[in-house]
Amino acid sequence: MDLSYSDEQKQIKEGVERFVREQYAFDTRRKIAGSEKGWLPENWAKFAELGWLGMSFSEADGGFGGGAIETMIAMEAFGSGLVLEPYLPTVVMGGGLLAAGGSAAQKEALLAPMIAGEKQFAVAYVEKQARFNLADVAVVAKKDGAGYAISGHKGVVYNAASADTIFVTARTSGGQRDEKGITVFAVDAKSAGITRRDYPTQDALRASELTFDNVKVGADSVVGKVDDGHALFEGVIDRSIVALCAEAVGCMDAINKATLEYIKTRKQFGVPIGKFQVLQHRMVDCFTNAQEARSMTLMAALKIDDADATVRKKAASGAKVQIGKSGKFCGQSAVQMHGGMGVTDELSVSHYFKRLTMIETLFGNQQHHLSRYANLSVAA
């Protein structure tokens, strides 16, 4: 067992942390959030140049041979600065689908340019009626000549407005909640029949509602196997969960740091409020929560490639439960300990709190993952 970073990993960590420190001051972030795309193309170019877009992919896939740990390192640093660039949808989710299920041709056409910083991705899977059930897919892909025609509605698709390719889960056979019969498609974002309604999210990211109206795609747009997309997709979401957990760990460290600093400097009754024992204990609980979150995330990152799918699923769900709990505790506590300042838009604390709140919901909330973990534990 060895829980220390390699030299290369340390270098990555320092690099991403430096980027956040130098390019993501809170005021700068506010400007980026308000810019046209909601993220900066020059930052993305830098990510490509520094190898961050390819570092978690195998060399065979045109990457640099890293994996979940490298993703974790980057996401944690991004979380600490509330970075807005669409790393999660493009690299982790879209790139992850291609790496796990893409054909050689798809990897060449999509993954390679993504790693070079030339393509953006979005993943359309949320459906209104499905809640967090990935197998509940009502969007249909009907056989249409040699290819398929996709119809239906997908919601809360992050980065859709900036994406060149949208990965879509669609039903090619079976009943609405069957795992069998789901197929993943790589769809050109400019295809005829896609209507988008774009909007900002609570945490200053960009998402869209997408309507697919008889969108024609070729047979070569299927990622993985027809009807067998569920396992592929679930695996990628599990990996994305670990990445998201790492982002949350970064958020928690940052919000705890800001709060610690605040209670050391804010004075009431003639003393720094950090002198009050009730705040000391709460701060200790924040620290403990962040430590637990870090531990569960690291464990999940180390287990996420396990050959046994149950081990992988439990690791992802376990970490997600912890992140939900810890994120809520740290977020609410930070706001509370800041008093009135905590509920203003002005300080960064409320922005970390918002991101942590959305992270708790993304890919399934605590309740969903607790059930999943509980069921897997009984089944095993």
Next chain:
Amino acid sequence: MDLALSAEDRAFADEVRAFARANLSPATIAKTRSGRHYDRDDHLAWQRALGKRGWHVYTWPKKYGGPGWSVTQRFLFENVLAEEGAPRILPFGPKMVGPVIYTFGNEEQKRRFLPDIVTSNILWCQGYSEPGSGSDLASLRTRAVRDGDHYVVNGQKTWTSAAHWADWIFCLVRTDTDAKPQEGISFLLIDMKSPGITVKPIIMLDGAHHVNDVFFDNVRVPAVNLIGKEGEGWTYAKFLLANERLGIAEVAASKRGVQGLRDIARAELADDGGKLIDDMGFREKIADLDLQLSALEMSELRALSTMQLGGAPGPEVSILKIRGSEIQQRIAELACEAVGNYAMPYQPELLFRDSNESPIGPAHAVPAAARYLNMRKTSIYGGTNEIQKNVISKMVLGL
């Protein structure tokens, strides 16, 4: 002792309901139901209608223009109005400064200020907190210096709710810098139109504008606007805080909130495609909340009934503030949980403006996250929950 309502009580509730239905505008009710924020006119129209009926100051004794209701009537009034979708009555006039004026003010002040509170003709705001004085309110520094028959006020108040709507502000000011902190404070009524007052908005984490910074630059305030004696403002301030803490348990609104939560759970689907309300885990979370609310409601009724018998609200009302705020937060938290992925879209036009843009997800999801975030304020304002616990441990438990 008896929990049952008498025939007269039921008739009273019917009367209140009929009044609400006749006087609440459909647009205002729609805002309540959809979680949109009210504007000044929504509040004013409703409060003035109540005022005409003598119900705006529903907690006041008859002597000062109130209805002199029993605890039961107050309870029914609050519950019926919440059920009918009425906006909260802004507390600054009727629940805060009004009782201070009729308890500690002189006859001239009562004549001058009370009628406009009874009718809701003018709106008040509360100038207590300052940037350096939140929990430690007694350290406040806004200075009032006597100059002939005026005070000259300089300083800054912050977190002032509704200052951008208000006609008048009641302020705690320092009139003596040599005395002990609590002894140099006075209670002053100030016209918001006075030269030298500047109001600047503070934007909340959900984008809402309710609170403000209020700056005073050589503001001349007639000395006749001083309540009671100079230097005794702290006594009046504490009297007001006890009333404030009693008023912000928001039991009736929370009952409506729990109902609303059940409605959302009926409309939302669980992971298995069934209704969320049929998911035992979620159903029990609502039940647990419902039970906490019952305990709070009964505790509030007990406190009110003590007051009815002539007792003053004691330090134990801090318990109501603590639990009341936690319950409001929990309702918002569960609503946010219930709407799942559709907590994520941010639609300020639908929260703060009269836009007819269509909601991105279900309509009930639009305010869910914003409300959850915003409700964190309830354990901060009116004295933080930590401060309330300090009060209880010191004043009630003697620790």
